[in-house]
Every structure is written in structure tokens, then in C-alpha cells.
Amino acid sequence: GSTFKIIPILASLIKDNNSLTNKYYCENGIYNLTNKNKLRDHEPNDTLSLKEIFIHSSNIGISKTVQDLDNMDIYKLCKNFGFGTKTGLPFKNESMGKLRDLKNWSKTSKTYISIGQEIGVTNIQLALAYCAIANGGYLIRPNIIKKISDNSIIYKRKIEPIRQVIDLEQSKQLLKVLTEVVDFGTAKNLNLKGYNVGGKTGTAQKFINGQYSHSEFIASFASIFPINNPKYVIIVSIDSPYYGKHWANESAVP
DSSP: OGGGGHHHHHHHHHHOTTGGGOEEEOGGGEEEOTTSOEEEOSSOOSEEEHHHHHHTTOHHHHHHHHTTSOHHHHHHHHHHTTTTSOOOOSOTTOOOOBOOOGGGOOTTHHHHHHTTOSOBOOHHHHHHHHHHHHTTSEEEOOOSOSEEEESEEEEEOOOOEEEEOSOHHHHHHHHHHHHHHHHHSTTGGGOOTTOOOEEEEEEEEEEETTEEEEEEEEEEEEEEESTTSOOEEEEEEEESOOTTSOSGGGTTOO
16 A cells, blocks of 8 residues: 555655655546556645655655656665565565566556555565664664563674665655654644654555455554654554545554
8 A cells, every 4th residue: 555655755766866846747636547547546636746745645646756767666676675575584484575577567567566556565574664764774684572681681683784775865855754744644643742753654455356445455554753763663554444444544543
């Protein structure tokens, strides 16, 4: 779902560090794609900046944004952030998620992947991506246990950067936008006054029997706290919330 929209936003920032001010016509809520399918927004918008597109989670705006990017730009950034790859947690059956090889992408794959469809991610992969935004740009190897102590410390985790995925300036820019998602955008239902939280909502249609469901969803909120001096990344996902409360801002956010 839309928690994945960090990827096209970052791809745009990598190409042009001033891209958040670029403006796109959002078609007032309905947009015809090249495959003759319609792309819809949950509320109509006219013209929005890239920052506003992210804050209000416009699918159409994101689709316009990625027209300026190559398939390889999106694919490489997905791989760089660890999507489609096991994170290295000590589980035998950790999922890799789903990221198809570039040769298997259709003409519209770039658009759908950028809004969080045609791709499957685990919450630990998503958490690591938001950690990279929070810590200044480094993908970190995950651990389950922080430390074990019995009067003295028996075990303490090592912080192991895998690679740098974005630079510090790109990290800072996105942290500011994630703050505005909570203050003015799709996560404003949080209503935690006095707490500096930033994050991104996502309402993902479940893929059932070969097609996207119109009644079964996974609602998620990927959050960073405190956003002005990050310490924690928290991902909240609700599997099949009651329809009518299926939007992330009505379920996962509160």
C-alpha cells in the first residue's frame, strides 16, 4: 500500500534534490492509464506539489511523478532498500517478499509498484526502510534481541550498517514531509498532541484468487518517533479491519 510511496519520492529526490516543489495535475480523482485501466484517488485533487501528493497520498500524483523516472530507477532503489531480499533475521522461513525481475515488468508496473501494488513486502523490510530514513540514510542489519544481562552483559547486539541508501539531506527532507502527513495529511487522526510523530499511512487491497479485493484490506501506519530526533520506528498493521474502517487513518493510525 501507500507506505511504499517513500520509494518514488526518494527516487525523485535522488534525481532532483528540489523535486518536492514540482507540481503535477492530479486529474480530479480519475486517471486513465495506458493499459486502459483507471487509477483513482480516495479524494479528488487538482494540481499538487510532489510534497502535497505524498502528504495526501494521491495515487494519480505519484503516477505522474514516476513518468519522469526509468523503470531501473525504481527497481534499483527497491533492491537497495532490501525489498525482495531476506533481511537476515535468524528464521528458517523468513519471507523475501515479492519483487519481480525487471524483465517481467509491464508498461504499467512502474506506476503500480510506486503506489504499493504488484509488490509484496514484510513489515520488517518496511521497518528497515523507515529506519534508514530515520537514521540519516543507512540500511541496518536487524536484530531481535537488544541485550542479555545477568548482573553483567552477556550479549549485546552490534549495530551493523549494510549500506548507505540515501544521503543525509534526502533523509532530512523526507522526515519533514512525514511530519506533515501527521499534521495535515492522511494520518492527522493520530491526535497525539505534544508528541513529535511522523509517518505514512497505507491501505492495501488484498490479492485474493488472482485479483485485488474490494472488501479485504490491510491497513498500515509506518511511523517514526520522535520525528525531530528519531529513536523508534513502529509499524502498525491491521489485517482485514471492519469495512468502513478499512482506511488506515480510521484504524491503524489511531
